[in-house]
Amino acid sequence: MKITLFALTACCCVLVCSAAINEVKSGGSKSGDPKGRFLSLPNPNKCASRPKKFQFKGHNYFYSEDVPALAGKRVDWLEARNLCREYCMDAVSLETQDENNLIFKLIQENDVPYIWTSGRLCDFDGCEGRKDLLPKNLNGWFWSANREKVTPTNRNPPGWGYNPWSQTGHKKIAQPDNAEFDINQTSESCLSVLNNVYNDGIAWHDVACYHEKPFVCEDSDELLNYVAATNPGLRL
Ligand SMILES: [Ca+2]
Secondary structure, eight states: OOOOEEOSSOEEOOOHHHHHHHHHHHHHTTTTOTTOOOOOOOOHHHHHTOOOOEEETTEEEEEGGGSTTTTTOOBOHHHHHHHHHTTTEEEOOOOSHHHHHHHHHHHHHTTOOEEEEEEEEOOSTTOTTOGGGOSHHHHOEEETTTTEEOOOTTSOOTTOSSOOBOSOSTTSSOSOOOHHHHHHSOOOOEEEEEESTTSSOEEEEEEOTTSOBOBEEEEOHHHHHHHHHHSTTOOO
């Protein structure tokens, strides 16, 4: 069974294993993952019993602290994705204002300090030469769970009444500001929602991917379809 996985730059249709590995090989080695790790494959039994803490538009979600197996875990960005992916989910992608509001509400009501999302800066192998991604701080962001582009960071996304990126941060300028690069040359390539860390309310920030945070997982259509097709009769 084949499913489709797109690198942001190249459209390829290959077996899920090799696609997942290729994606991380291209995205991993020079993308702030010095450990050279790969994306995890889904575990069919975990997919079937995945936590379904809340739903939105046909997708299930959970906050890692609400799941006994994950409570207390603070992990880097790739590990957050991988822990979600074992459940046929991925770190959350916030493509619409309604979905973003839902996650902001979860953060507010549970006094969550910050979470990882699937948001990623396309600054790894395969991203160079893409004029449409320049300048990177405005046009280089995408949701890695589904490769959908993020609206240019200095604009309200279409249909939104606000810009979800914080207008301040470490350098007292609008996000993304790649602030850590000035401190230790580590790029802020991953998208976190922070809860009032800079007295700025709940808002998006670019953050270096090695920081350890809790996370929100969201159903991955791609992984659910793959596991459904390769495990006939499994109830997902
Ligand atoms: Ca930042």
